[in-house]
């Protein structure tokens with residue numbers, strides 16, 4: 001009973017923490033567009049919070065720069081369980097235009113899933129706000145299931 | 148009068164809803180393009196394996212791999228930025244930009260790497276693979292397309308021999324096999340006279 005209620009709460013109002021780790025800001029602008037009145041993800045109960053300790057969903061954009069890699073791990077550990085990680089943009093999904101195999105890129109780690117487990121991928125450079133909304137809704141459903 | 152107009156405008160503005168109810172309604176496309184975020188889909192029949200798409204790919208989403216006497220064209224969807232350069236550059240228009248069915252993927256739904264394998268032509272003298280068979284055929288067809296007599300007959304005879312030779316063997320053996328291009332000049336001069 002309590003568990004069911006909790007699941008419902010998680011699905012109805014997941015809190016988001018947005019982590020920018022070295023992208024070109026294109027994805028972040030699209031994410032900001034999601035929060036703005038035009039697309040307004042607060043309709044679905046999503047709320048942007050300013051601390052990872054309050055968040056349920058971690059939204060990551062950009063290829064992780066080598067200097068920032070330890071911070072990504074730290075922020076991921078700070079998010080309380082259950083948590084879902086959403087990678088937004090080609091960069092976060094796979095390294096995108098920064099991807100280099102041989103020789104390896106001197107400043108960029110590549111995809112986020114090399115550092116932390118990613119649950120939802122939203123490819124595109126940048127993805128449209130609609131795509132981001134799709135990804136976030138999938139994340140919310142997964143969050144409710146994880147509980 | 149002005150006050151009434153102002154009041155009406157104010158009321159309109161108040162009642163106007165800017166938010167698009169997304170899942171039930173899509174945002175109108177921007178003025179400069181019709182659709183954003185499209186991914187290339189390769190027509191395997193049409194593709195001749197020239198590799199232009201891989202060389203021009205912005206995101207290294209399409210890349211080539213040589214595996215013995217086969218050329219493998221690989222495409223990673225997650226790395227593609229949907230720029231459309233591959234579709235623009237393809238000489239046989241084998242790539243079409245299509246809207247994806249899914250916009251967001253869970254880990255299980257993430258599409259696997261697409262691969263397309265093309266057989267490479269081996270040189271009949273030294274045995275090294277040098278170019279995809281279909282590309283060689285297409286290049287010969289394109290070269291002969293606009294030729295007239297008497298060049299057409301002599302060149303098509305030469306190309307039948309050259310088809311199986313790699314570029315370096317072509318140069319080395321041009322005198323032995325009688326494919327040296329100097330005879331074309333003689334033929335043209337003879338035809339003009």
Ligand code: SF4
Nearest residue numbers: 023026089090091125
């Ligand atoms: S995916 Fe494209 S828009 Fe997003 S951060 Fe990377 S380069 Fe910028």
Ligand code: SF4
Nearest residue numbers: 204227228230231233
């Ligand atoms: S659309 Fe652009 S990034 Fe994607 S495969 Fe074609 S050239 Fe590469």
Ligand code: SF4
Nearest residue numbers: 194195197198200237
């Ligand atoms: S450019 Fe066109 S023909 Fe050449 S390898 Fe790519 S898809 Fe095939």
